[in-house]
Amino acid sequence: MIELIDVGKVYHASAGDHRALEGVNLRIEDGDIFGIIGESGAGKSTLVRLLNLLERPTEGRIIIDGSDITDYQGRELRELRANIGMIFQNFALFQQRTVLQNVTFPLEVRGGKKEANAKRAHELLRLVSLDDKASRYPSELSGGQQQRVAIARALANEPHYMLCDEATSALDSRTTVQVLDLLAHINAELGVTMVVITHSLDVAKRVCNRIAVIDEGHIVEEGKTADVFANPQSDVTRELLDWGYKRTDTPDGKEEVVRD
């Protein structure tokens, strides 16, 4: 379980302070696929980076599995991160490593034996149906394939949690559905708790059992996905929904891809 207690984040810069998050309280239960929805610049990318301390909160505490991780450093921090896989909007695959070497990277940094790492990587590549591409390089793969490699890499250390930062924003709608179904499958089969950052209601609707809506650094609404969609409590959510319906009601059903 992940708990955020009164979490805030202020960026200090010579041009002045910028507040990215304020008073965020969240509880993400084991087994959840928890969506965090908001417009570009709402603070959702910062929020997800707090969970594995890629960014440090300037206020509040972050509790994971009962331990306060807010001030973790060094080895403790690296152990924590091994338990939290992460995938990214632009996939962030290592271009000079093969698909297999990408998947073994998180194992390598923890010092596993080479053969054992490769064996584990092949298992994961079979899970994402890409074992035949093991010796290829990322530049030879499609976007959807690259994100599946990134998913396999994120699972290498058998994490309990997985953070997905706009993981489907760079993909077309068909590939998006495939990747989302894969995430749902991993959640169901391996019990990996997921935190899904997205600006897309369609993404949230398809995979998330709970969602939180974030706007200008504040959580404005949180609850079961079905409840939030059926009975939105905040203006921001209603606006998101209106916009979402208008958008998906277009006759050709095409989805526009928005990058942060």
Add this chain to the structure above:
Amino acid sequence: MIEFFDKYGALLAQGTIDTLVMSIASCVFAYVIGLPLGIWFAVTTPNGLRPNKAVNTVLGWIINIGRSIPFIILLVAIIPFTRLVVGTSLGVPGAVVPLTVAAAPFVARIVEQSLAEVDKDLIEAAHSFGASNMQIIMKVMLKESLPSLVRGVAITFVNLFGYSAMAGTVGAGGLGDIAIRYGYQRFQGDVMLAAVILCVVLVQVFQTFGDWLARTIDKR
């Protein structure tokens, strides 16, 4: 033609060997010093792995001062240092020391630039998998920028090849020295031309090989 090679073949062969020994040795030593310096410089920049303004500023000064001293001045100015390191300021060893000192700051700068090209998202991803800073330097920054680093080696080597012509000043020999002594001082144009052609061919060979190697290892 045959007569020419009978007379000057051995001289040109020795010159080629001297030039290659000077260029290769000083290139290797320049990387021994410049590569760690360049990495240190890259990781201490404001968006680096371990930002450190004081260290970064001082390194920047050292690197820029090193790069701005004309080689012929440096060659003479550090003679006491050269004697201290190799026991002599003459011959090939006497030239390798100033060539190394001249090239190391240049190497540090191009290494830093190669490392700066590495996508910040890859470094963030590596952090997210629990990699330490040292692992990120070795397994991500150096690995991902390898083609660029190889191109840097080729440029450094070709520069050193050119600088080594001035090493004749301390009696180190080499093709550049032959071109100057025979062509410029004794008006033997044919020897000068032969030495210059050898320089051109060797530079072409090394540059082409460097480009080919960089292309071959680049999987982007």
